[in-house]
Amino acid sequence: MNTNNPVKLLVVDDEPHIADLVATVAKYEGWQAVTAGSGEAALREASAFHPDIVVLDIMLPDLNGFTVLDRLRESGTMVPVVFLTAKDGTADRIAGLTRGGDDYLVKPFSVEELMARLRAVLRRSTGPAWQHSVLRVADLSLDEDTREVRRGDRLVTLTPTEYELLRYLMRRSPGVLTKAQILDHVWEYDFGGKSNVVELVISHLRRKLDTEAEPLIHTVRGVGYVVRQAAR
Template sequence: MGARSHVKHYERVEKVRLLVVDDDPPIADLVATVARYEGWDAVTAYSGEEALRQAAEFHPDIVVLDLMLPDLDGFGVLDRLRLSGTMVPVVFLTARDGVADRIAGLTRGGDDYLVKPFAVEELMARLRTVLRRSAGPGFQRSVLQVADLTMDEDTREVRRGEKLLTLTPTEYEVLRYLMRKSPAVLTKAQILDHVWEYGFGGRSNVVELVVSRLRRKLDGPDEGADGRAPLIHTVRGVGYVVRQVAE
């Protein structure tokens, strides 16, 4: 009989409250959805005035802010936030990639500046870094653990025992999703939808390839070849799961 897998999550005591401000609803909603998956509370605003109202009511711990808004631009929103007395961290997310814009964004009180198009994983990593740097309420490092496999979501370091593993961004995201959901079994479709999001419908073979590479890196060339029990298991007809199984 398989032993129950123990997944440890070391996260902040309180949920992070995120305000996403962007006049492109699909972008704002995507960032908010990913943040909610991370366990955060997230609200959106599609204009500068709406952002200021949300900030006053929601009291965010951090703000993602576009520069180009239909009424008040991002710099104006930031200036009014600071004038109101709030020092909430602000990460600019904008298509304006000029050096002058970057300098202005940081010197006027922004905490980071990311240019579109962007990878949502990079944005979340930057948000966690800014939160850690600003010492938000109750914020602690977030570490996932299954058996002797650990993943630090802040530093993105993955270790099997004492061995530091080198993973590609895609391998990291697949393993992270499996570890977060352990001991639940995930279908290939679920993994595709979560990691690749768009354009890979029906390409289940890509999941098989990534899982195969992960197994080699976690367990060695042959599963268990170096004495370590394999952690990624195939549930025939269903999908994959990360868990420790009793010998």
């Protein structure tokens, strides 16, 4: 996302009054916003509009939101996605995050809270203006300028949330971070104990980084998580 240009938001919901409300509020914020009422329409808009972030309803009349996200990822885009769900159930939340979503909100929702969530996700996706540096732990490297993550010579593709969590762990390595510290830094609000979101994202990072090499992401039982080489 170019921070000199307005944020481009795609709102996908089959209830026009919800989609229009979110788009209208976003436009008052100075953003550009377009809406789509189905999964196929969402994919067409995403291809033409190139959004910086997407609000995506799970229950759509054709493709569901999870399938839309899969199609977006298959096309090569890592655009941040915030899911909307009508069910306050763990299964939907876990499914959304497991499929590569960056956040979720349960209907009915506050538009003000949604906008706050969107701003938080955008901060994670663009990152603060750190002085250029490359973080390294063993053969794991994270370039804060290019946002490239590599395990050895292998380039690893991460979602904005996965990237921000990994960067936080690497910046504090070899220190151990608690779940509360991670929630406060990465998500900037409290999930109230309703979700194992930290464990889910840590699990994704382990699959992407540690499956084919020496594990670097460790759980310190009763404390939290750390990125470091195992003691020999």
